[in-house]
Amino acid sequence: MRGTALGAGVLFAGGLGGGWALYTKLSDNITADDAAAAELARYERERPTALVRGAQNILVIGSDTRAGDGNRRYGKDSGTERSDTTILLHLAADRRSATAVSLPRDLMVHVPGCLQSDGHRGEPSFTLFNSAFEVGGSACTVRTVEKLTDIRVDHYVVVDFSGFKDMIDAIDGVQVCLKKPIDDKAAKLRLPAGRVTLDGEQALGYVRARKSLGDGSDTGRMDRQQRFLGALVSKVQSSDVLLNPAKLYPLLDAATSALTTDPELASLRGLYQLVRGVRAIPTEHVQFLTVPREPYVYDSNRDQLVAGRADALFSLLRADRPVTVTKKNTSPGDSASPAFHGNTAAEDSCT
Incomplete structure (x- = not known):
């Protein structure tokens, strides 16, 4: 979703007087996670092998840290952070489709023994998925994620609360x-029915609220997140943003400032190399879905994978084969010809 803007931004920066200074500033905004890269290199032999040349899998992590400017208002800083939102984004090798x-x-998963911030290494455990980021x-x-899916994660990106808000405000909502x-009141939202333009603060409340909106489940929240991201993709791909330097530069500045990435992506050039082929993906070929899951057998407040259907999804992504996404009121298909409930970036919930 930010890919189109970043790609155009490289051209934009190069076309201005003093463009190198602008390029350098945007590039320097990005934080490289060198410690994570070193830890992953330590376990390289146990990581999955990429099967399809050119296909890319990017793990997008929304951090719920309360540290940093503007983040403390969302709760007490306990000194830890968890992955409030995690999306595995698959870009097809031909760059004609993307699946998020x-x-x-709350998915129950096997978390390996990981290096902790205090320098100690934890023991492997079967626990909540979002505790992996905290640990x-x-x-x-x-x-x-790689242990869960057997899919090679090529790149990873972490975005925090404040950065998310700034990106939304940069494109006028x-x-x-x-x-x-x-x-x-809990989400600090008061909005009318119908078409509404959300600013950064409102958008954050909208995508993060859980118990107080919809049916109170994480399912409802993930559906809102997916629909919002679809709307964001459409907005960023519009000429109103891409061809307007007054909007494009603030978006680039906010987006790059919000990112902590693997070292290979930690420059404007690195990001551009990844996303330059993404710009032509039609919005109807950008799909969002949630991994097939069901209530955990020992605790209905937790989730577990629906083994057969989840395996089918992971197999399609590993092999870079098309994933069929249907609306919730249609049949999801069977294991021989799997389809999955979800949304596309082109959908409009008013229709």
Whole structure:
């Protein structure tokens, strides 16, 4: 979603007087996670092998840290952080489609023994997925996802609360369609039904709220996140953003400032090399879904994978084969010809 803007931004920076200074500033905004790279290199032999040349898998992590400017208002800083949102983004080798798979924070998974911030190494455990980020940061989350899916994670990106808000404000908000009005004190949201343009603060409340919106489940929240990201993709791909330097530069500045990435991506050139082929992906070929899961057998407040269907999804992504995504009111298909419930970036919930 930020790829199109970043690609255009390289050209934009190069076309201005003093463009190198602008390019350098944007590039220097990005934080390289060298410690995570070193930890992943330590376990290189146990990591999955990429099967299809040119296909890319990027793990996008939304950090719930309260550290940093503007983040403390979202709760007490306990000195830890978890992955509030985690999405495995698969880019097809031909760059004609993209599939974004949400991984529930309450999914029960095997977390390997990870290097902790205090320098000690934890023991492997079967626990909540989002605790991997709390225990061992990006490297632990990548290793957990790879163990869960047997899919090689090529790159990883961490975005925090403040950075997310700034990106939305930089493009003058994102329009969503609300079927019902929202009056939610916990999420600090009061919005009418219909088409509404959310600013950064409102967008953050909208995508993070869980118990107080919809049916109160993480399922509802992930669906909102997916629909919002679809709307964001459409907004960023619009000429109103890409051809308007007054909007493009603030977006680039906010996006790059918000990112902590693997060292290979930690420059504007690195990001551009990854996303230059993404710009032509039609929005209807950008799909969002949640990994097939069901209530955990020992605790209905937790999730577990639906083994057969999850394995089918992971197999398709590993082999870079098309994933069929259907709306929730249609049949998901069978294991012989699997289809998965989800959304596309082109959908409009008002229709």
